[in-house]
Amino acid sequence: xxxxxxxxxxATTPVDxxxxxxxxxxxxxxxxxxxxxSRSHRFGWQAEEAVDIARNDIADLVNADPREIVFTSGATxxxxxxxxxIAEFYGKKGKHIITSKTExxxxxxxxxxxxxxxxxxxxLEPDTDGIISVEQVKAALRDDTILVSIMHxxxxxxxxxxxxxxxxxxxxxKIYFHVDAVQSVGKLPIDLxxxxxxxxxxxAHKIYGPKxxxxxxxxxxxxxxxxxxxxxxxxxRGMRSGTLPTHQIVGMGxxxxxxxxxxxxxxxxxxxxxxRLWNGVKDMEEVYINGSMxxxxxxxxxxxxxxxxxxxxxxxxxxxxxxxxxxxxSASLEPSYxxxxxxxxxxxxxxxxxxxxxxxxxxxEIDYAIEIINKNIGRLREMSPLWDMFKEGIDLSKVxxxxx
Amino acid sequence: xxxxxxxIDHYENPRNVGSFAKDDPTVATGLVGAPACGDVMKLQxxxxxxxxxxxxxxxxxxxxxxxxxxxxxxEWVKGKSLExxxxxxxxxxxxxxxxxxxxxxxxxxxxxxxxxxxxxxxxKKA
Numbered sequence: 001x002x003x004x005x006x007x008x009x010x011a012t013t014p015v016d017x018x019x020x021x022x023x024x025x026x027x028x029x030x031x032x033x034x035x036x037x038s039r040s041h042r043f044g045w046q047a048e049e050a051v052d053i054a055r056n057d058i059a060d061l062v063n064a065d066p067r068e069i070v071f072t073s074g075a076t077x078x079x080x081x082x083x084x085x086i087a088e089f090y091g092k093k094g095k096h097i098i099t100s101k102t103e104x105x106x107x108x109x110x111x112x113x114x115x116x117x118x119x120x121x122x123x124l125e126p127d128t129d130g131i132i133s134v135e136q137v138k139a140a141l142r143d144d145t146i147l148v149s150i151m152h153x154x155x156x157x158x159x160x161x162x163x164x165x166x167x168x169x170x171x172x173x174k175i176y177f178h179v180d181a182v183q184s185v186g187k188l189p190i191d192l193x194x195x196x197x198x199x200x201x202x203x204a205h206k207i208y209g210p211k212x213x214x215x216x217x218x219x220x221x222x223x224x225x226x227x228x229x230x231x232x233x234x235x236x237r238g239m240r241s242g243t244l245p246t247h248q249i250v251g252m253g254x255x256x257x258x259x260x261x262x263x264x265x266x267x268x269x270x271x272x273x274x275x276r277l278w279n280g281v282k283d284m285e286e287v288y289i290n291g292s293m294x295x296x297x298x299x300x301x302x303x304x305x306x307x308x309x310x311x312x313x314x315x316x317x318x319x320x321x322x323x324x325x326x327x328x329x330s331a332s333l334e335p336s337y338x339x340x341x342x343x344x345x346x347x348x349x350x351x352x353x354x355x356x357x358x359x360x361x362x363x364x365e366i367d368y369a370i371e372i373i374n375k376n377i378g379r380l381r382e383m384s385p386l387w388d389m390f391k392e393g394i395d396l397s398k399v400x401x402x403x404x
Numbered sequence: 405x406x407x408x409x410x411x412i413d414h415y416e417n418p419r420n421v422g423s424f425a426k427d428d429p430t431v432a433t434g435l436v437g438a439p440a441c442g443d444v445m446k447l448q449x450x451x452x453x454x455x456x457x458x459x460x461x462x463x464x465x466x467x468x469x470x471x472x473x474x475x476x477x478x479e480w481v482k483g484k485s486l487e488x489x490x491x492x493x494x495x496x497x498x499x500x501x502x503x504x505x506x507x508x509x510x511x512x513x514x515x516x517x518x519x520x521x522x523x524x525x526x527x528k529k530a
Contacts, residue, residue, distance in 0.1 A: 309442055311467035315415060347439045383421050385446035385463040386439060401438030
């Protein structure tokens with residue numbers, strides 16, 4: 001077993017060797033290196049064919065038409081293109097956008113930018129499980145609402161939103177619906193013939209493809225139009241100019257093709273590992289799950305270990321590559337905004353750890369992780385004055401602390 | 405976060421973790437910091453009739469440098485008079501541990517803990 005153990009699959013995944021193998025065929029003189037936009041020779045034609053096949057594989061996984069796939073540099077660009085593209089194209093119809101407080105920064109920040117440009121944005125607050133209800137979206141709708149953007153699966157807590165119901169609501173009210181599906185594609189079934197989703201963002205590197213490539217699904221029926229954010233040679237039907245990176249696209253296509261074949265089985269296996277991990281830590285005192293356990297993706301476990309400070313926890317778990325809910329790298333402690341939106345107090349947000357498992361995680365690694373977690377939580381609590389006070393029955397919220 | 409070897413050593417092998425009985429008249433307790441700020445230190449000193457710190461124990465909720473700072477001061481105060489202990493400066497602590505600038509507040513908190521414990525002793529004596 002190699003240390004540290006990688007349990008941060010929600011941050012990124014290693015490229016599947018089958019994907020890397022395929023990508024290498026699209027780089028060198030001996031390979032298929034042509035520009036897919038070159039129409040006058042076979043180098044270009046072959047590259048274009050490879051891109052077409054990848055586009056088909058990507059569309060296949062989500063039951064879309066390949067002509068609805070627009071390649072981008074990643075999901076951040078896809079989210080920007082969707083949100084700003086809709087706002088700029090349809091801004092004359094209305095200036096109101098609805099999203100949620102627990103979206104990824106790549107959705108929140110474009111929304112903030114649009115606010116500076118005169119749009120109004122409603123940020124919905126999830127319930128304590130992290131779920132946005134369709135009723136909440138409905139209550140926030142206005143006559144001038146043009147776009148709703150709600151993520152499918154949250155990156156920190158892994159909870160699944162009801163995009164089918166929100167989509168029906170949006171369609172009935174003729175409002176465009178964008179979904180950031182970075183954490184769900186290839187992990188949950190997505191059927192864009194059924195879902196009333198108009199725009200959907202994808203990334204390759206979260207499902208064993210390469211970094212630096214993503215895509216935006218743009219519905220054709222009913223037709224969605226966008227203001228391009230990158231101007232140039234008119235690639236991707238004018239929605240995103242720039243030479244298509246064949247090797248990246250081929251990698252993304254292969255990753256999506258494999259995901260379609262192996263998704264169901266893989267999800268069951270990863271869920272069993274998640275259960276194994278949770279069963280191994282849940283019997284400790286003062287351990288809390290963040291986010292709904294019922295509506296949650298298989299590979300995510302987000303847990304707060306009360307009375308243990310976040311950074312010392314990460315130091316203690318140095319043999320585990322995990323994410324902390326506490327961004328304690330600066331003088332000002334900033335707990336996760338996602339956990340705060342769930343109503344978690346700062347202490348619990350600071351002491352949270354996201355474990356995310358994936359294709360190459362083994363039961364042996366999970367067992368080792370359980371051992372490390374139990375040992376170190378115990379050690380840090382033995383050292384914690386707050387743990388003592390909790391054990392003495394002192395209500396910490398009633399103590400007059402000297403804030404500094 | 406790149407910590408010095410000294411911080412890592414104190415974090416992994418903290419000295420003098422523990423507690424003395426609070427109501428013991430020879431024990432002084434200083435509790436500083438706040439959970440919402442991310443660090444709370446409890447420093448306890450056992451003080452002789454002649455005003456010499458005979459023993460020290462700590463418990464800390466906080467980051468690696470907060471734990472290291474409190475572990476270090478328990479070593480430093482032992483054998484010192486109250487006046488000598490009160491003279492320990494946060495800059496001595498941060499220099500010894502080579503704390504990064506964003507962690508200087510941990511050394512300030514450790515200095516505060518010593519002062520708070522001494523104040524507690526004086527109020528017990530009064």
